[in-house]
Amino acid sequence: MDIAITLEPWHWLILLFVLLGAEALGAGGFLLGSAAAAAVVALWLWLVPDIYWPVQLVIFGIASLLLSFAYWKLFRKVNDKSDSPELNNRASQLAGRTIILDHDLPAGHSKLQIGDTLWKVESDRYVPRGRTVSVTGNQGMTLLVRELV
Secondary structure, X not given: OHHHOOOOHHHHHHHHHHHHHHXXXXXXXXXXXXXXXXXXXXXXXXXOOOOOHHHXXXXXXXXXXXXXXXXXXHHHHHHXXXXXXXXXXXXXXXXXXXXXXXXXXXXXXXXXXXXXXXXXXXEOOOEOOOOEEEEEEEEOOEEEEEEOO
């Protein structure tokens, strides 16, 4: 009966590894604070072995909240940094590209073939066929084009 109400450091280490395994499946950093809290409780229980299980659970809960908040505030920004921030944004990748028009491009909204894709484009003025336009940016998936002079 004593085993049912006693939590040992190895119980918290098992919880630590279970939480890290669940994090590896794609929790996005959410479980790292709880895993670190389990490590804190295991270390604390190893140093002070006479802590009752309700106190351990309170320590785990408070440490989970604090460490999860610390991760969210301090370390989450590190994960958002990228060498290629436009990797999955095809429209912004086309900025700076030049295209020779094979048809007239009216002012306002139109469509333009770039590579194998038909793109929505927006031009501030009429551009006749045979002229060169440049993609200056995008608004969502609409490319902003301008005639090169």
